[in-house]
Amino acid sequence: MTIKEELSDLETKVTKGLKIAHTKMIEFKKFKKTPIVISSNGKVIEVTPEEMALETEK
Numbered sequence: 001m002t003i004k005e006e007l008s009d010l011e012t013k014v015t016k017g018l019k020i021a022h023t024k025m026i027e028f029k030k031f032k033k034t035p036i037v038i039s040s041n042g043k044v045i046e047v048t049p050e051e052m053a054l055e056t057e058k
Helices: 003-032 049-057
Strands: 036-040 043-047
Touching (some): 043 049
16 A cells, blocks of 8 residues: 555545544534534634534535
8 A cells, every 4th residue: 555545545534533523522512502612713603503513514
């Protein structure tokens, strides 16, 4: 396996892991009924888990 193939495989695994973690975080926030705090254009904002789920489905 070449270095390029190994990096591509690693990138695929990391991306898959991040998607799983994101999904679990949204589920947890829905369960706890708490907002998700993010930074947007240099400002800290609170987003409901339902809004975040809708944005990520696009």
